[in-house]
Amino acid sequence: MSWNAAQPTEGLLPTIRIRASPVRAWHGQSYSNTGFLVASMIVESVSGEEFRHYLADHIFRPAGMRRTSSEAPCGRAIRYYRDNVDDPLNTGAPWVSAEAFYGKLLKGPAVGPGGEYSTIDDLLRFAEALESGKLLDRKSFEMLVQQGLAASAILNKAT
Numbered sequence: 001m002s003w004n005a006a007q008p009t010e011g012l013l014p015t016i017r018i019r020a021s022p023v024r025a026w027h028g029q030s031y032s033n034t035g036f037l038v039a040s041m042i043v044e045s046v047s048g049e050e051f052r053h054y055l056a057d058h059i060f061r062p063a064g065m066r067r068t069s070s071e072a073p074c075g076r077a078i079r080y081y082r083d084n085v086d087d088p089l090n091t092g093a094p095w096v097s098a099e100a101f102y103g104k105l106l107k108g109p110a111v112g113p114g115g116e117y118s119t120i121d122d123l124l125r126f127a128e129a130l131e132s133g134k135l136l137d138r139k140s141f142e143m144l145v146q147q148g149l150a151a152s153a154i155l156n157k158a159t
Helices: 009-015 033-047 051-063 099-107 120-132 138-158
Strands: 080-082 095-097
Touching (some): 033 051, 051 120
Antiparallel strands (some): 080 095
């Protein structure tokens, strides 16, 4: 499937396969790009806004994150990855540019899993906005923190 900016997020639905999570609900966590993609689709459906616009209008601006967006800043670092798909433990594998992959991803509809550029100062503004109640009410913030801490405790026990 090739991605383009005009393709709606719903165009990705046929590529999403529902499968059992490796973690039982409320008993740990597992990162999933697909999970973030589905979350971004839910935000788009409920808000009626494209996910990137929603982030800018409802998170970045209210938090004062003036240097965070999906637009690549001048002078940013080039993305690379190790070419070790066949042997993930091979740390001697050569580094390969990931620019082509991210170029397609960031120009397409799959924005839930990432694609935003930010600065350390803006990430601090985000944390302060969360904690101060600008983005979430206190009860929601505390629930988010408690669930995150509980998941971390479960993962730490398992390792």
